Each structure stands twice: as C-alpha cells, then as structure tokens.
Amino acid sequence: MAITADQKELMSFGRRYHFGIKAACLIEILKRADRLIFMDADHYPYADPSKGFRQISPTRSFMRKCEGQHRLYPVLSGKGVKVGHYALTGHEPMWQSGILGVHRANAGALTEAYSAMLAVRELTKTDAPEQFCIGVALSQGGLALSRHHLPVTDYNTRGKKAFASPRVLQFFKMYGNAPIPEQIRRAGWYRLWRTPADLWRQRDRWSL
Known part of the structure; x- marks a missing residue:
C-alpha cells in the first residue's frame, strides 16, 4: 500500500x-x-x-x-x-x-x-x-x-542492528525484484541472529 x-x-x-x-x-x-x-x-x-x-x-x-x-x-x-x-x-x-x-x-x-x-x-x-x-x-x-x-524474533538493539542490517540490505539488493514466493525461499537461507563468535567481535560495543 x-x-x-x-x-x-x-x-x-x-x-x-x-x-x-x-x-x-x-x-x-x-x-x-x-x-x-x-x-x-x-x-x-x-x-x-x-x-x-x-x-x-x-x-x-x-x-x-x-x-x-x-x-x-x-x-x-x-x-x-x-x-x-x-x-x-x-x-x-x-x-x-x-x-x-x-x-x-x-x-x-x-x-x-x-x-x-x-x-x-x-x-x-x-x-x-x-x-x-x-x-x-x-x-x-x-x-x-x-x-x-x-x-x-527481532534485531532491535544497536548490536543486533549492526549485524543484521547489512545482511537485510544485501538480501533486497539481490532478491528485491524476485516474486514473493522466491523471496520467502531465499530468506530461509539468511541468518540474522548472532553466534557467540559474532558477539565476541562486538565486545567493544557498549550496548548489544
């Protein structure tokens, strides 16, 4: 709309x-x-x-x-x-x-x-x-x-956004014009949640 x-x-x-x-x-x-x-x-x-x-x-x-x-x-x-x-x-x-x-x-x-x-x-x-x-x-x-x-789930803290936002932008750059069923299929391959290693790399942030 x-x-x-x-x-x-x-x-x-x-x-x-x-x-x-x-x-x-x-x-x-x-x-x-x-x-x-x-x-x-x-x-x-x-x-x-x-x-x-x-x-x-x-x-x-x-x-x-x-x-x-x-x-x-x-x-x-x-x-x-x-x-x-x-x-x-x-x-x-x-x-x-x-x-x-x-x-x-x-x-x-x-x-x-x-x-x-x-x-x-x-x-x-x-x-x-x-x-x-x-x-x-x-x-x-x-x-x-x-x-x-x-x-x-969400990526609504500063640390989560810093990790997830570039991946979301990359996804729509690649598949934004694809049919919705194809977007849904492709989205299943994307990880927006952080592993312990990702959290360690963000250890210098004051807010996760």
Whole structure:
C-alpha cells in the first residue's frame, strides 16, 4: 500500500508525531482485511506465523509485550484526554507495539486511540503515545489484550542492528525484484541472529 507525502503529512498530524503514520496505516489496512498481524520492520518470523490468526477475534487482540506503567505518563491524570469514552490517568499499562494482532471489528478502537495520540504526545513529550493509546483502546469495553505467541524474533538493539542490517540490505539488493514466493525461499537461507563468535567481535560495543 503506497503512502504519498501528503498522506504522511496528514497521518503524522502535520509532522508533529511521526508514529501517527503507523497507527493510521493499521486502520487503513483493516478496511481491506478481516484480521491483521503487524510487525515492525526490525522483527521477523523464524517459522510460519499464520497460526497467530487463531489468537485474533472481535474481542481478543495481542501485542508484543506489556511493559507496565510508564513513569512519565501520570502527567495525563486530570487532563481530560480520552480514548473513546475512557479518560486516561497515565497509570494504565504500556503495551509494546512492535507486534500487533487485531480484528477488523476493532478498527473503531484503533481510530479512538489515534484521535488521542497527539494530545498524549504533547503532554508527555515521549515517542510512545501510539503504543500506549492502542494498548488502552484494545483493553476497554470488554476487549481482551494479551502477549503474542508468535514464532517471531527481532534485531532491535544497536548490536543486533549492526549485524543484521547489512545482511537485510544485501538480501533486497539481490532478491528485491524476485516474486514473493522466491523471496520467502531465499530468506530461509539468511541468518540474522548472532553466534557467540559474532558477539565476541562486538565486545567493544557498549550496548548489544
């Protein structure tokens, strides 16, 4: 699904919150799909993730993991910011949105989350309103939210990215124009996880 510059401008609240683009795109995709499993670009399945669709229903969603209460978010208490009819206190748990499974029936909940993001961004001065508001929206009104159970791993730390990113770029340089089934077959030969020897070579890094 191509996104134009004008659409990005609109989805990001006039460039005031970049991650609004992600949330707005989830809503658009659910107009075309019954259920959606989303992963950030630095996550990847190491086996068939399609069984995850069984975990998704009109009342059940999943996200990557629950991170607990964010220390800066109680600033929202009493400010009148709402996700739907629910007034945020800032004591709600933060769910990480690197992985998300959601049903089309909850597109309205995502829209309510999206509508609150800019106000949360301006009050907290953080990058997390997208995942915070989505987590709240998918937990209200009889909806259940849980941690995912997908065969998915990631390369989302500095050390992992330093190892994996050149390999990902090399892959798409070689196979980016190949049919999707061929890309899937070729991707099975690529290793993005690090061996002990790879970790030893990165021993001078302050963050792995």
